C-alpha cells in the first residue's frame with residue numbers, strides 16, 4: 668500500500684499520509700497545524716478535530732468511568 672494524498676479541510680493543503688496511519692489516528696496539518704482525525708482509508712478521508720478536544724482530553728465528561 669502506498670502513501671495517500673488527502674486535502675486538509677481547513678487550508679486545502681495537500682497532505683501525504685503514510686500507509687501505517689490507521690483509521691482513528693490523528694495527524695497534524697503541516698501548513699495550518701490543525702489536528703485531523705483519519706476517518707476512512709481508501710479513499711482517504713480526514714475530519715477536523717476541534718482544538719479544544721485536543722487541548723484537554725481529560726476534561727471531557729465521557730472520559731470518566
Ligand SMILES: [Zn+2]
Pocket residue numbers: 675676677678679680696697698699700701
Ligand atoms: Zn491545513
